[in-house]
Amino acid sequence: MRPVGSKYLLEEPLGRGATGTVWRARQRETAGAEAAVAGQPGETVAIKVLKEELANDPDVVMRFLRERSVLLRLTHHNIVRTRDLVVEGDLLALVMDLIDGPDLHRYLRENGPFAPVAAALVTAQVADALAASHSDGVVHRDLKPANVLLANGPEGMRPMLTDFGIARLADSPGLTRTQEFVGTPSYVAPEAAQGQPQTSAVDIYGAGILLYELASGQPPFAGGSALEVIHRHLGEEPARPPSMPDPLWTVVERCLRKRPEERPSAVSLANALRTVASGIGAGATPEQAAAAMGVAGLLAPDPAPASVPETGTGQGGAAAAAGGAVAGAAAGAAAGAVAGSADPTQVMPNSPAAQAQAQGAGGGQYDPNAATSYMPQSAGQGSGGQGGQGGQGGQGPNADPTQVMPPVPGAPPPPAQSPDVGGPDGPHPWESQMRAARDRNEQTQVQPLDPSMDPLRRRPHRQAPPQQPPPGRRQPPPPEYYGQQQRRPAQPPPRRYEPEPPPRREPRPPREPRQRSANPMRIPGLGCLKGCLFMIVLLVVAAVLVWNLTPLPEWWEQGKSFWESVQNTVDKIGNLIDSAPQ
Numbered sequence: 001m002r003p004v005g006s007k008y009l010l011e012e013p014l015g016r017g018a019t020g021t022v023w024r025a026r027q028r029e030t031a032g033a034e035a036a037v038a039g040q041p042g043e044t045v046a047i048k049v050l051k052e053e054l055a056n057d058p059d060v061v062m063r064f065l066r067e068r069s070v071l072l073r074l075t076h077h078n079i080v081r082t083r084d085l086v087v088e089g090d091l092l093a094l095v096m097d098l099i100d101g102p103d104l105h106r107y108l109r110e111n112g113p114f115a116p117v118a119a120a121l122v123t124a125q126v127a128d129a130l131a132a133s134h135s136d137g138v139v140h141r142d143l144k145p146a147n148v149l150l151a152n153g154p155e156g157m158r159p160m161l162t163d164f165g166i167a168r169l170a171d172s173p174g175l176t177r178t179q180e181f182v183g184t185p186s187y188v189a190p191e192a193a194q195g196q197p198q199t200s201a202v203d204i205y206g207a208g209i210l211l212y213e214l215a216s217g218q219p220p221f222a223g224g225s226a227l228e229v230i231h232r233h234l235g236e237e238p239a240r241p242p243s244m245p246d247p248l249w250t251v252v253e254r255c256l257r258k259r260p261e262e263r264p265s266a267v268s269l270a271n272a273l274r275t276v277a278s279g280i281g282a283g284a285t286p287e288q289a290a291a292a293m294g295v296a297g298l299l300a301p302d303p304a305p306a307s308v309p310e311t312g313t314g315q316g317g318a319a320a321a322a323g324g325a326v327a328g329a330a331a332g333a334a335a336g337a338v339a340g341s342a343d344p345t346q347v348m349p350n351s352p353a354a355q356a357q358a359q360g361a362g363g364g365q366y367d368p369n370a371a372t373s374y375m376p377q378s379a380g381q382g383s384g385g386q387g388g389q390g391g392q393g394g395q396g397p398n399a400d401p402t403q404v405m406p407p408v409p410g411a412p413p414p415p416a417q418s419p420d421v422g423g424p425d426g427p428h429p430w431e432s433q434m435r436a437a438r439d440r441n442e443q444t445q446v447q448p449l450d451p452s453m454d455p456l457r458r459r460p461h462r463q464a465p466p467q468q469p470p471p472g473r474r475q476p477p478p479p480e481y482y483g484q485q486q487r488r489p490a491q492p493p494p495r496r497y498e499p500e501p502p503p504r505r506e507p508r509p510p511r512e513p514r515q516r517s518a519n520p521m522r523i524p525g526l527g528c529l530k531g532c533l534f535m536i537v538l539l540v541v542a543a544v545l546v547w548n549l550t551p552l553p554e555w556w557e558q559g560k561s562f563w564e565s566v567q568n569t570v571d572k573i574g575n576l577i578d579s580a581p582q
């Protein structure tokens, strides 16, 4: 069992993904104030230990710390709660609630597709989770069945969305440098594959694919090479599964629109799916059936979608950089995998061979940055919105974490001029702090972030609507939308960060006189010699007794005379040999 920080103990691996391994773990002691959930000793939790490449990448560490407050405050009935984030030495880990149930990918594999009503209701709850996170400015970007866990509860199976923030953490220039990250394309939204700016609409596209897969057993664009799959996302309309009822198909088709602005908001998607579920069920009333048939009218687009920072601002992602839309990224990925097969379960290494092939397939300049910015997938999943993000070049001074995070007390102060994130010159601002934490071999303490300084919380991230807000402009969801179960629990107002005054040194209390052994002579070092002296005396006494009380002296004499006679005999033989005639 391996400790994670001082608070957790890893017990057994639950599964491995492209970004790390999830472990069942146990709480050793109550976590500190920096954790969202302190936990109790002995409590079981799930811990995602991020891959070493991620943990060693200063950009990822920076994002990890910067997004800490975002991840920890995301609480919803259908979101797996992140309890704590651990940064220790070379280890980055997310501590989550342990969900006792399979993920949707496994469930589908073992049980086959869902009935249309069940598919609609499961996806409606996923949309609830998205609505809550989007209203907080957080986009998941990696929606896929493996990231939806089915919690067994008294009310039945409850879908819970997990891996929030992981896609964004992994979306690092450092990973581009290591060239290890590519992915499967089954869940990638067209704008993400093309390296265009992304919004919360990428999650709606992912939800559309999820709904399609739940109802039919496979995603709409699957099979063939990775390149083909991405091309299909970009240019092909999904085929309607024969058994899919009209209203459900209307919802799927709207979610899978190529133009993000034509997709519905998460709130309207959840609402529409519930209307569909009650209208296509066996016991539906004529009114419910009619409402389901008119579902198109419920699918209102999001007038102010949450934007994903730093996307589409760089080199144009996989599509543009590969010289031929996504060819470079896709072919690079495909070449790294088994040729020609876009098995979504494959994690495809971006090998030099892959790059070479990408050049050929793309018919243009292969840009490793673009190709490797295509997100990885594993275990049968595709990437929801990771493909071809080439926007890393857009990080400027604003991306400097020192501008949004107060310094860690005790760590060296950041340089006066922050170097570019991931830039080749000078240490990364967080490197010195990480090093200090490593040297101290303790869990990095992160100060609470003033929400007004939190770039992910600031509303500027939300795209301004094109015109004046129309009358139907999105308002914060009404309280009844979230209901009791969906409201975040009341949290104490975030503490403002205030620099602490240097700690005043209290005069040390006088030391208790040291307890010494009861050695009246106080001879230094006698303590360790005492045993030896005692043993020597004991041996001497024993030797004297043995000499005087046993026939040992007699044996000694006999032995002596025996050796003397042997010696005489040997001498005599020697003399005889010497005196023998030559």
Ligand SMILES: Nc1ncnc2c1ncn2[C@@H]1O[C@H](COP(=O)(O)OP(=O)(O)OP(=O)(O)O)[C@@H](O)[C@H]1O
Residues within 6 Å of the ligand: 014, 015, 016, 017, 018, 019, 020, 021, 022, 046, 048, 080, 096, 097, 098, 099, 100, 101, 102, 103, 142, 146, 147, 149, 162, 163, 166, 376, 377, 378, 379, 381
């Ligand atoms: N909180 C949790 N409780 C219980 N099991 C979990 C939890 N989180 C993840 N798992 C399980 O761990 C396995 C691996 O999860 P992980 O998120 O690493 O997979 P993934 O989504 O395929 O990876 P990635 O998103 O990094 O590509 C999954 O099969 C999932 O069922």
